Amino acid sequence: MMKKKEKDLHYIKMAVELATNGVKTGEGGPFGCVIVRGDEIVGKGNNRVTSTNDPTAHAEVVAIRDACKNVGHFQLDDCTIYTSCEPCPMCLGAIYWARPARIVFACTKKDAAAIQFDDQFIYDEIELPVSDRNIPTEQVGRDIAISVFELWASMDDKTEY
């Protein structure tokens, strides 16, 4: 069994290889991700935004979807997410919903910004009140929509997540 530091470097190298292959084959941006439980790789992904016309196909989201498919569950208990770059807010949210045990990243969002991936802009927007955001955002029809929350709350036979 590898030591923790050695293991972390091993899987970060693998995430970087996925990123490099994805760039060379024109699949998308320079990002890769590997998801590991114990000594087993349960999911992998590289950015595929431009080749699949899917703005959500960041490396982490692709790897989470792959891992969840492989383990047959919507949570990634006891897993470590190895990603070649600090997750953007979308990917960080996806990671939190998947509830892994640990996150290891290599490059930072500052490094990403230096090659024109401005995750910081989205981090800044998330902290603003809805009324001050760059994309105009309005609340409409809460009185209509609350009905489906009431329906959900009243149900006994539901799968929570």
Add this chain to the structure above:
Amino acid sequence: MMKKKEKDLHYIKMAVELATNGVKTGEGGPFGCVIVRGDEIVGKGNNRVTSTNDPTAHAEVVAIRDACKNVGHFQLDDCTIYTSCEPCPMCLGAIYWARPARIVFACTKKDAAAIQFDDQFIYDEIELPVSDRNIPTEQVGRDIAISVFELWASMDDKTEY
């Protein structure tokens, strides 16, 4: 042509119907989303987390993927996102990457928290320094990973997003 307020309510009602159907058929949580360009619906979605074992299958992500497939592009210029509830950080991130013109939501994240969907926890975590987060997060191997950013920066024939 419908007036703005009437149009907003129309599509919010449709998002709520998608949410309601999804709950009744056991596809997932009580959330729906419709994406509109002009007077055309370009994408739709409801939460499918538990039925597809995909923690990223929130209504907005499902609708964005559907819309991008339908319009054949990874950006949703001039579109409005109608969602039955204020987006969680993952979905807000996905929306920002898709770059629509406007967001309309109905219920708030407080309403979601009241039925045990604690998006607020993720909002709080995003604002914390990496070292203070609930999911242990470490940086490892930047010196290795920076190579793929340098490769990307050096390429002339790449599709940016």
